[in-house]
Amino acid sequence: MTKKPMTDSSNHLDKIKKSLSRRNRAEKRFRWYGRMAVFVGLAAVMVLFTDIISKGHGAFRITYVELQVTYDQDMIGVENLTDPAQLALGDWEALSKAALRNEFGDVSGRRDKRKLYGLISSGAGYDLKDRLLANPLLLGETENVWILADDDIDTYYKSWLDGEPYAARMSAKQIQWIDELHAQGKIRLQFNSNLFTRGDSREPEQAGIRGAVMGSLLVLILTLMLSFPIGVSAAIYLEEFAPRNRWTDFIEVNINNLAAVPSIIFGLLGLAIFINFFHVPRSVPIVGGLVLTLMTLPTIIITSRAAIKSVPPSIREAAMGMGASKSQVVLHHVLPLSLPGMLTGAIIGMAQALGESAPLLMIGMVAFIVDIPAGFSDPATVLPVQIFLWADSPERAFIEKTSAAIMVLLSFLIVMNTVAVWLRKRLERRW
Amino acid sequence: MTQRTLIPAILFTLASMTATSSAMARDSIEVVGSSTVYPFSTVVAERYGRASGKATPKIEATGSGGGMKLFCSGVGTNYPDITNSSRRIKASEFKKCQSNGVTDIIEVQIGYDGIVIANSVNAEPMMLSRKDLFLALAAKVPGATEGELIDNPYSTWQEVNAALPNIAIEVLGPPPTSGTRDAFAELGLEGGCKKIAWIKALKKTDKNRYKAVCHTIREDGRYIEAGENDNLIVQKLEANPAALGVFGFSFLDQNADKVQGAQIESVEPTFESIADKSYPISRPLFFYVKKAHVGVVPGMQGYLNEFTSEKAWGEEGYLAEKGMIPLPTKIRAAMGANTRGLVPMTGKEELN
Numbered sequence: 001m002t003k004k005p006m007t008d009s010s011n012h013l014d015k016i017k018k019s020l021s022r023r024n025r026a027e028k029r030f031r032w033y034g035r036m037a038v039f040v041g042l043a044a045v046m047v048l049f050t051d052i053i054s055k056g057h058g059a060f061r062i063t064y065v066e067l068q069v070t071y072d073q074d075m076i077g078v079e080n081l082t083d084p085a086q087l088a089l090g091d092w093e094a095l096s097k098a099a100l101r102n103e104f105g106d107v108s109g110r111r112d113k114r115k116l117y118g119l120i121s122s123g124a125g126y127d128l129k130d131r132l133l134a135n136p137l138l139l140g141e142t143e144n145v146w147i148l149a150d151d152d153i154d155t156y157y158k159s160w161l162d163g164e165p166y167a168a169r170m171s172a173k174q175i176q177w178i179d180e181l182h183a184q185g186k187i188r189l190q191f192n193s194n195l196f197t198r199g200d201s202r203e204p205e206q207a208g209i210r211g212a213v214m215g216s217l218l219v220l221i222l223t224l225m226l227s228f229p230i231g232v233s234a235a236i237y238l239e240e241f242a243p244r245n246r247w248t249d250f251i252e253v254n255i256n257n258l259a260a261v262p263s264i265i266f267g268l269l270g271l272a273i274f275i276n277f278f279h280v281p282r283s284v285p286i287v288g289g290l291v292l293t294l295m296t297l298p299t300i301i302i303t304s305r306a307a308i309k310s311v312p313p314s315i316r317e318a319a320m321g322m323g324a325s326k327s328q329v330v331l332h333h334v335l336p337l338s339l340p341g342m343l344t345g346a347i348i349g350m351a352q353a354l355g356e357s358a359p360l361l362m363i364g365m366v367a368f369i370v371d372i373p374a375g376f377s378d379p380a381t382v383l384p385v386q387i388f389l390w391a392d393s394p395e396r397a398f399i400e401k402t403s404a405a406i407m408v409l410l411s412f413l414i415v416m417n418t419v420a421v422w423l424r425k426r427l428e429r430r431w
Numbered sequence: 432m433t434q435r436t437l438i439p440a441i442l443f444t445l446a447s448m449t450a451t452s453s454a455m456a457r458d459s460i461e462v463v464g465s466s467t468v469y470p471f472s473t474v475v476a477e478r479y480g481r482a483s484g485k486a487t488p489k490i491e492a493t494g495s496g497g498g499m500k501l502f503c504s505g506v507g508t509n510y511p512d513i514t515n516s517s518r519r520i521k522a523s524e525f526k527k528c529q530s531n532g533v534t535d536i537i538e539v540q541i542g543y544d545g546i547v548i549a550n551s552v553n554a555e556p557m558m559l560s561r562k563d564l565f566l567a568l569a570a571k572v573p574g575a576t577e578g579e580l581i582d583n584p585y586s587t588w589q590e591v592n593a594a595l596p597n598i599a600i601e602v603l604g605p606p607p608t609s610g611t612r613d614a615f616a617e618l619g620l621e622g623g624c625k626k627i628a629w630i631k632a633l634k635k636t637d638k639n640r641y642k643a644v645c646h647t648i649r650e651d652g653r654y655i656e657a658g659e660n661d662n663l664i665v666q667k668l669e670a671n672p673a674a675l676g677v678f679g680f681s682f683l684d685q686n687a688d689k690v691q692g693a694q695i696e697s698v699e700p701t702f703e704s705i706a707d708k709s710y711p712i713s714r715p716l717f718f719y720v721k722k723a724h725v726g727v728v729p730g731m732q733g734y735l736n737e738f739t740s741e742k743a744w745g746e747e748g749y750l751a752e753k754g755m756i757p758l759p760t761k762i763r764a765a766m767g768a769n770t771r772g773l774v775p776m777t778g779k780e781e782l783n
Contacts, residue, residue: 088484114747122749126481168687202474202753279509281457283489368473370480370487371459379459379489392660394470394681394754399662 052410056403062192062205063149063157065120065181067099070142071132081136092125096147103186104177115171119178121148123206146190151204151397153178157187166396195404199372200386204397207390209405211372215285215365215380216354216412218373222289223296223353228346230293231300232335235342238301239308240330259298266295267359275363282364283379291359296349303345307338340427347420351413357384383409457508460488460730464498464515466659467544467610467679468716471755472515472738478749479737485730488513495610502719503528512724512731516717517544517610522782535722535775539735540766541744543756545680545705545713546615547692548602554672555596557588557693561711564695565623566591567600568654570647577629583649603657603664604648604677612648614714615677619695621645622711665690680705681754705756706746713756722775732771739767 073079075098078090100116101107107116121127124147131145132138149157152169157178159166167175181187198208242248270291274280280287311334319329360366366385373380381389387409390402462472469492480487493501495516502514503524520528520538528536548564550557566572567585574581588595605612624645625631633641648654657664661678668676669689676690680700683692692700695711704710718738725731737743744750744767746757758766 084484088482110747118752122478123481166688169685202470202477281509282461283491364491366491368469368476368490368492370477391662392466394661394679394685396685 052403052406056400056405056407058158059195059400059404060192061158061189062194063154064146064188064190065149065153066144066146066186066188067096067103067120068142069095069099069128069145069147070102071095071128071138071140072098073140081133081139087129087133090129092129093122094125095128096120096124099145099147104180112173115173116177118150119153119174121150121205122203123201124148146188148194148205149187151395154205155397158189161189195401199370200368200381200389201370202368202393202395204393204395204401207398207401209383209386209408211369212381212383212386212405213408214373215288215369216382218285218376218380219288219292219382220350220354222285222376223292224346224350226289226293227296227300227349228342231297231346232304232342234297235301235304235308236330236335239305240334241326255298255301259302262358263295263356264358264362266291267362269294270359271362281377281379283367283369283381285373285376285378285380287363288360288365288380288382289376291363292353292356295356295359296353299349299352300342300345303348304338304342307341307345308334310341311337337429340423340429343427344420344424347416347423351416351420354382354412354416355384355409357382357388360385383412457728459486460513460728460734461511462488462490462513462515462718463493463501463511464491464513464718465495465517465610465716466492467495467517468515468541468718470681470753471541471716471750472513472718474749474753475738475743476734478743479730479734482737483730483733485733488730488734490515499524499719502721503531503533505531506533506721506723508728510721512728513718513720513734516719517614517714519715519717520719520782525776525778525782529778533721533723537720537722537770537773538776538780539718539720539739539770540758540762541716541718541738541755542750542758543705543708543713544614544716545700545710545756546611546619546677547680547683547700547712548619548675548677548695549668549683549690549692550675551668551672552689552691556691557595557675558697559595559693560592560696561619561623562626563588563592563595563623565620565626565645568602568648569620569624569644570649571644573627573630580644583651583653586653598673600653601655601671601674602653602677603655603667603674605659605661606656609659611677611679615712616646616648618712618714619677620648679754680756684754702751702756706759716755720770720773722773725773735770735773739770 072095075094076090076092078086080086097117100119104116107113127148128145153174155166156170156175160178170178178187194206195208197210198206199211201207238248238251270287274287274290275282280290315333315337316329319333324332357366360382365381366388367379367381368389369379369381371378383405387402387405390398390405460476462476469490472488473490476488476490479485491498495518498511498514499516499520501511504510520536525536528534548557548559566583567588569583571580572583572585573579585591585600587597587599589597591600604615625634630641630644633644655674657667657676661682664676664678665682665686668674675693680702683690683700684702694700698704698710700710700712705713720731720735725735740748742748744755744757744763746760748757751757757763
């Protein structure tokens with residue numbers, strides 16, 4: 001009798017030993033599956049980033065041409081620089097045209113002249129106007145100025161520097177002029193500050209994301225101001241005050257459902273309610289903020305409820321025990337303790353709203369808007385929309401601009417998500 | 432967050448809703464409509480804004496049909512002032528406009544746009560006719576006997592026309608929501624369809640059937656809908672030299688190192704051939720203006736003057752630089768005078 005259990009347990013031991021290596025292998029395999037999954041994810045991100053950065057890095061530098069400009073009063077037709085009526089009528093392009101003729105004296109004939117004027121950006125005259133207004137003493141003087149080149153020239157010069165010149169939109173004359181300028185050191189790449197200081201433009205060399213960034217900012221401020229208080233109040237009521245019955249269950253199901261509704265539907269809703277019923281103007285940040293509020297509300301309510309749930313009941317009971325009223329318990333204890341979780345949820349909701357373009361299509365924010373919005377009622381567009389519009393443009397120079405704008409959007413998202421993680425780490429309390 | 436901040440926040444919500452509910456007067460022009468005209472009207476808007484120092488017009492690409500719908504909804508600052516269109520206004524749209532109080536509409540034809548069929552520069556250039564296009568891409572093609580229609584049996588270009596190379600038919604083009612697709616069907620496919628005598632005769636006897644035969648594109652995977660983004664089609668052609676793509680002329684103009692346009696009836700798509708109309712697949716571009724808004728919304732007259740100035744839409748203007756094909760000089764002069772003088776449509780035009 002004593003022997004049998006022995007053999008039994010040694011049998012068991014054998015069995016375990018036999019299976020041990022198999023189970024260890026399975027364990028190892030399982031870990032490798034996990035590593036593979038992480039690797040695939042990382043590889044996808046890497047491919048995305050290298051593709052975007054390799055396409056977009058060129059957009060941060062842009063071609064400038066050095067020309068000698070004479071601010072001739074008669075040529076512009078302006079005598080008094082403080083008179084807006086004169087300024088509006090001034091022939092500013094004459095300045096840059098004269099500078100080009102001055103540089104390449106031997107150009108005659110309409111066609112060649114057109115090609116010559118095509119070397120520099122069509123906005124160059126207005127840039128010179130701004131320069132003159134900033135320093136009125138220049139009137140009548142001559143100076144050397146680095147002038148923005150046309151996008152075709154920019155594309156050609158960059159591709160030429162890389163050793164693979166793209167000359168399909170260049171004439172032989174233009175190529176010769178660029179060679180001359182290059183030999184004299186009068187053409188160079190500079191940091192493209194226009195990309196960050198200007199609004200949208202159909203001329204790639206003048207286009208910037210300032211308008212879109214401002215639009216995104218205005219829309220997000222409004223979205224945060226509306227959705228955070230509403231979302232938090234809804235979450236507090238549902239979690240702390242509402243009775244558990246069929247109605248609150250119904251509301252809960254609906255909130256969870258709304259979080260999964262495709263965003264374009266919120267756009268349609270916004271069009272029907274805010275634009276067609278309340279007559280809010282199209283394309284303004286107010287209507288964009290309202291639509292994105294609807295979209296982020298469910299996310300904020302759900303994360304806020306989770307944050308409130310994670311506050312232990314003992315806190316509430318202790319406060320009650322000290323004689324606090326229900327609302328004092330909530331406002332003095334539960335809310336401050338759950339705020340970090342709520343903030344994290346709000347930031348993630350905001351990041352989601354920042355990357356959204358589909359609902360804005362319906363309310364007219366997918367539009368060509370040059371002027372930089374200064375307030376909630378100025379027409380505006382947002383960063384993802386700007387990316388979409390540039391990706392759709394025929395001009396080749398917009399390809400690198402598109403990738404550059406994507407890089408800016410990604411860096412905003414990375415910053416927001418990092419702040420969310422940091423806030424959680426810093427303010428989180430473990431019970 | 433206490434009650435003290437919570438309540439003002441909620442009040443703000445309500446206030447902002449009611450404040451905006453009263454319609455605001457606009458200080459900038461609102462333009463909607465065709466995505467084909469969009470690249471041109473945006474350039475004009477930008478130049479106008481910069482030169483005048485006034486607010487730059489806001490332009491949305493809603494498509495020709497969508498733009499017309501918004502435009503015809505009514506008069507007043509809640510509705511757009513101008514709509515772009517890559518086809519002429521339809522009789523039904525004109526009627527709808529009239530019934531909604533949009534009575535005086537100024538029609539402006541601005542130029543032409545060519546539709547090109549292109550392939551990668553690494554492939555042999557194609558020499559097609561509109562009849563080839565019809566036979567290769569229509570859903571139903573004429574069978575052996577007259578009056579008989581069969582499902583499109585062709586799988587290579589050589590089967591369509593013995594002179595063409597022996598490569599599989601694979602055409603990337605815009606989806607049905609696109610105006611480019613409509614124009615391609617109308618000018619390209621219908622142009623070829625008409626060459627077949629008995630189908631042409633059908634136009635008089637059974638117009639609906641004629642349209643269905645000529646405009647329906649096959650759906651068996653030979654014609655691939657590649658989305659509205661023409662840059663994407665160019666990229667795909669570059670990667671696949673066997674495929675052909677359908678898109679607007681300006682994209683060919685900008686990507687001449689990657690793609691080449693097919694000759695249609697031995698005419699190459701160039702700026703000149705589209706302008707003199709020897710290239711057969713080109714369409715007129717328009718915009719429509721609400722006369723009632725001129726003088727109400729600031730800058731309308733200025734924008735119209737800028738658009739119809741020689742430096743914009745002329746043969747050497749900046750719109751030509753962007754790939755728009757200008758109108759012939761005489762028509763342009765008349766159209767310009769008409770527009771600047773704000774002469775509305777009479778309602779007696781022959782609209783479809």
